[in-house]
Amino acid sequence: MSTTHLRVITPERQVVDEDVEMVILRGTEGELGVLPQHAPLMTALDPAPLRLKRDGTWGVLAASAGFLEVGPRHVTVLVDSCERPEEIDVQRARAARKRAEERLKAKREDVDYARAKAALLRAVARLKAAGYDE
Amino acid sequence: MAENLKDIRRRIKSVKNTQQITKAMKMVAASKLRRAQSRAEAARPYAENLREVLQRVAARTSVVSHPLMAVRTVRKVAFLVLTSDRGLCGAYNANVLRQATQAVATVGERRYGIIAMGRKGRDFFRRRGYELLGEFAPVGDEARFEQAKAAAERAMALYTAEAVDEVVLVYTRFVSAMQQHAVAIPLLPISGEALRGEQHAVTGGYIFEPGAREILAAMLPKYVESQVFEALQEAKASEHGARMRAMDAATRNCADLIDRLTLRHNRARQAAITKEIIEIVTAVEAM
Numbered sequence: 001m002s003t004t005h006l007r008v009i010t011p012e013r014q015v016v017d018e019d020v021e022m023v024i025l026r027g028t029e030g031e032l033g034v035l036p037q038h039a040p041l042m043t044a045l046d047p048a049p050l051r052l053k054r055d056g057t058w059g060v061l062a063a064s065a066g067f068l069e070v071g072p073r074h075v076t077v078l079v080d081s082c083e084r085p086e087e088i089d090v091q092r093a094r095a096a097r098k099r100a101e102e103r104l105k106a107k108r109e110d111v112d113y114a115r116a117k118a119a120l121l122r123a124v125a126r127l128k129a130a131g132y133d134e
Numbered sequence: 135m136a137e138n139l140k141d142i143r144r145r146i147k148s149v150k151n152t153q154q155i156t157k158a159m160k161m162v163a164a165s166k167l168r169r170a171q172s173r174a175e176a177a178r179p180y181a182e183n184l185r186e187v188l189q190r191v192a193a194r195t196s197v198v199s200h201p202l203m204a205v206r207t208v209r210k211v212a213f214l215v216l217t218s219d220r221g222l223c224g225a226y227n228a229n230v231l232r233q234a235t236q237a238v239a240t241v242g243e244r245r246y247g248i249i250a251m252g253r254k255g256r257d258f259f260r261r262r263g264y265e266l267l268g269e270f271a272p273v274g275d276e277a278r279f280e281q282a283k284a285a286a287e288r289a290m291a292l293y294t295a296e297a298v299d300e301v302v303l304v305y306t307r308f309v310s311a312m313q314q315h316a317v318a319i320p321l322l323p324i325s326g327e328a329l330r331g332e333q334h335a336v337t338g339g340y341i342f343e344p345g346a347r348e349i350l351a352a353m354l355p356k357y358v359e360s361q362v363f364e365a366l367q368e369a370k371a372s373e374h375g376a377r378m379r380a381m382d383a384a385t386r387n388c389a390d391l392i393d394r395l396t397l398r399h400n401r402a403r404q405a406a407i408t409k410e411i412i413e414i415v416t417a418v419e420a421m
Contacts, residue, residue, distance in 0.1 A: 007179070007183075009179050009180045009183055010180060010279070011177055011180045011181075011279040011282075011359070011360060011363050012173070012176065012177055012180075012278075012279050013176040013177070014176065014179050014180075027343055028343075028344065029343045029344060039341055040339065040340045040341065041340060041341045041342075041343065042187070042190075042191060042340050042341070042342050042343070042346075042349055043342070043343040043344075043349070044343075044344075044348070044349055044352050066356075067187065067349070067352070067353060067356075069187050069190075076183055076187070078180060078183055078184055078187065078356075080279070080283070081279075
């Protein structure tokens with residue numbers, strides 16, 4: 001099966017640098033799957049689990065907000081943070097999700113909704129990637 | 135005489151203890167420097183890719199206008215100053231703070247404020263009564279993106295709210311373990327130059343979702359964050375380098391001091407022995 005070269009890069013390190021058969025991500029405009037030979041594309045990403053298929057098996061990463069660039073022979077994902085399932089602190093993600101939910105429910109003026117929403121999406125992405133789809 | 139010998143011995147012991155500490159600190163700094171360098175290495179792909187992608191998007195948008203690029207009449211300048219949390223690193227903080235106060239002196243009639251990153255800088259500016267527009271301390275021994283992001287967000291918030299019209303980044307550039315320079319570089323507004331890169335001209339059309347302009351607008355803050363993060367990494371590597379050198383010098387000074395004290399100790403001992411012999415001889419002669 002044909003492959004495309006995927007790089008997932010955060011400001012601190014390169015998380016993925018390998019050939020993959022398919023990537024599924026969540027753009028701000030909706031979920032999208034990228035196969036080899038995809039047309040050049042650039043989009044912003046929401047925090048979500050990032051699924052990738054290599055050698056016929058699917059893997060998952062927890063990615064935060066960032067950008068996707070699909071070039072002629074490569075796929076580059078630039079995100080603030082990205083973790084493998086084994087690196088995810090489930091307790092912390094649960095606490096973060098609770099905090100964000102409370103903040104969103106509070107409906108107070110001093111709450112930054114965009115921020116709370118992003119925090120919630122990040123926490124949910126982490127929990128999903130870690131296999132806690134509750 | 136014997137009392138004096140004891141004193142010298144005690145001093146030698148105390149200097150030896152100090153030497154052990156400075157030696158340990160030097161080795162710790164050396165390993166932290168290596169770590170900082172490999173982390174900086176790991177962080178390079180992001181900065182490079184972000185710049186390339188940014189230039190590619192910018193090439194697609196004819197008119198580039200964004201709140202972070204708005205050039206205004208400068209009434210107030212913010213200085214984002216990166217220092218260490220702790221001392222014992224030679225002239226490291228003194229150099230970067232001198233660079234900062236020199237940069238501040240150039241604003242003339244215009245107003246200014248400080249965003250301090252690192253405890254040493256914060257204390258310095260607070261003591262001297264500078265206006266602090268933000269403080270991030272302690273920073274810790276490792277450059278972490280979250281921290282750079284927080285400081286960058288503060289700078290961008292001040293800028294977009296028009297509380298300041300220019301932001302200058304003051305930090306220590308890492309040249310080598312032996313050489314570091316304090317520098318002051320403009321951070322905001324983002325210059326159009328940064329977005330122009332002829333080598334990244336693209337062939338073939340990109341699909342932009344949503345539009346190229348929206349993507350560019352979302353990317354510019356990331357660019358500022360990435361610049362602050364790079365500066366923080368260099369500052370941290372420089373700090374460890376400076377501390378390593380300072381502690382190396384201190385260890386060598388200790389060795390010199392021990393040599394001198396040992397010489398004095400031996401001399402005093404010799405004198406004591408000679409004196410004793412003279413006393414015995416005179417006693418024997420008197421019999």
